[in-house]
Amino acid sequence: MPKLVDPDARRRDVVDALFRVVVRDGLQRASLRSVADEAGLNIGSLRHYFASQQELMNFAMQSMLDRLEARLNRRLEHIGDLAGHHRANRLRLAADFLAELLPLDEQRRAEVTVFHDFTAAARTNPAFRRLSHRTAQATRRLTRRVLERLDATETLRPGRDLDLEAERLAALLDGLGLTAVLHPDLVSSRNCAEVLRAHLDELCGLD
Template identity: 70%
Template structure:
């Protein structure tokens, strides 16, 4: 009982293929023909689902951001109200959450890698620039919310400049992700994670 192909599923397959190509050979090698091959599709079929190359790129980047963003938001949900946990655990949970943005396994490594390529490409590609901007704002908003919760429940030193700390933490995560993704030999992913945990520990209130 054959049916029409689910176009949404097809698009997802194509995007997955594109991600594999990007991880393996970089965004600049992700031409329509190469992506089509990787997806086991004819270029004509691929073009039936994506009107143009720009269209594919834009859709792929949006998909990536939605996946990562969705995962993060879901994890925020799971944690729920941080205030129910002891302060040590609150900071640990916050770090766990942000570890989603570090290349600690194959999945996350792929996501970080693809993210880097798209974000840098967005600088000179107007079609992607809006999404990159969105991602930057969204990431800061998430970090800010985490810090605010920690602050409200007394899991971090009082009187912190949350705006400043948001930028510091966001930049730290970006830098750790970048370093661990591009130079795992120089910065081991586990080291990156431990630095992140230590950073959050450095925000804890004084012992007395």
């Protein structure tokens, strides 16, 4: 009797294999064959699910975004209404929430590494550009959302330009993530968390 295969589970396994290849060897070496080898599949089996590297990469990036969104939603449910927390606790919760976008552990380091490789490839590959742009937009919506919640609880300094501050915060997260992935000897996980918290403290007048 043939073994039944769960297509969704198989795709998740392939995505995980892709992440391992990209983190270890870079996106340029993440061919269908190398990903198939990493996943323990033959190339024909992999092509049954993904016809091309571009299709696999787009699916993997969307899967990563879905995972991140699920984690963020769980954190939001845990945080609840920021107004119900003391001011210092609001800042801690906001920093912990935004830290989901930083390479502070193995899972997040893999996500940030894949994200930056994908973003770099999107500069010259039109097939990746649309999803890369959507991801950048999502980061800015997220930072704006956090700042709006802090502003609504009178945690931010009065008179802040939220559009400008959302862009500044998104740039900080992108810069910390990229440098921590490329030069972990210069920017550690602890450095990332400390810089993010210092920036939020400054926004809220605690500098």
